[in-house]
Amino acid sequence: MLVEIPEGLVRALVDAEHVAVLTGAGMSAESGIPTFRDPQTGLWSRYRPEELATPEALRRNPDLVWSWYAWRREKVRQARPHAGHRALVRLEGLVPRFTLITQNVDGLHQRAGSREVIELHGNILRTRCADCGRQVQDWPPAPEGRAPRCPHCGGVLRPDVVFFGEPLPEGALQRAWQAAASCDVMLVVGTSAVVEPAASLPRLAYMRGAVVAEINPQRTPLSDLVHYRLPAPAGEALPALVAALEAARKPGSVGR
Ligand code: OAD
Secondary structure (H helix, E strand, C coil), X not given: CCCCCCHHHHHHHHHCCEEEEEECCHHHHCCCCCCCCCCCCCHHHHCCHHHHCCHHHHHHCHHHHHHHHHHHHHHHHHCCCCHHHHHHXXXXXXXXXXXXXXXXXXXXXXXXXXXXXXXXXXXXXXXXXXXXXXXXXXXXXXXXXXXXXXXXXXCEEEEEECCCCCCCCHHHHHHHHHHHHHCCEEEEECCCCCCCCCCHHHHHHHHCCCXXXXXXCCCCCCXXXXXXXXXXXXXXXXXXXXHHHHHHCCCCCCCC
């Protein structure tokens, strides 16, 4: 697919002091990690979040919650970053200031080489104790299908991700608000923009005068607000956008 890159967006990126990017599950779709809300393929079309991704679910059935996240963790381990992730690494080096905010828990941005990533919803590759809160790397083996126990306090172990109904990591959210309030351009990539507070970040950026662009094959509640829409997959749109920026920058200009 040939992605049409709006000239005004490229100009805004050339002039930007601070570029922020917000990514969601669609960013990882081309790496083979299912999204949540796409009809047919999204996780929430096959599973009920309240049975798997809430504090109540963990209390009721920790073994089920552990097994489901272990299955997802395996998918994440097998996944590889794609050209879109790598384009964001290049973008980081092309602009004076860059903030990458993600709702994804798969760590693919970091594996691609992005340096500073604000993880709003945690990371599935980390494990912590539901009771004492400590992050743990190793734990005593548990019987097949059972949630393992904390080596420090014996509590149930859980993925270090944000469940529905839980607060987001304070520092991460704070930094995300700050970036949204101060960026000149925000790219919103592969998110349905229905889960708060992440969905409000592009709205704040817009209200503060940033140029906001959405990269998503489908329309979202943000689509009518944004200045530019690139209705294409992240793995195609981002490399095309960054290539256009590279071509448009003045010779000799440097990022940070
Ligand atoms: P969703 O599954 O809600 O939305 C994924 C979006 O990606 C949709 O709008 C798709 O159209 C779009 N999409 C699909 N393939 C794409 C591609 N190749 N390139 C670009 N876009 C594509 O995922 P999120 O918005 O990330 O929270 O969901 C937000 C949160 O809800 C998640 O972080 C998770 C979930 O429940 C927690 O687990 C706390």
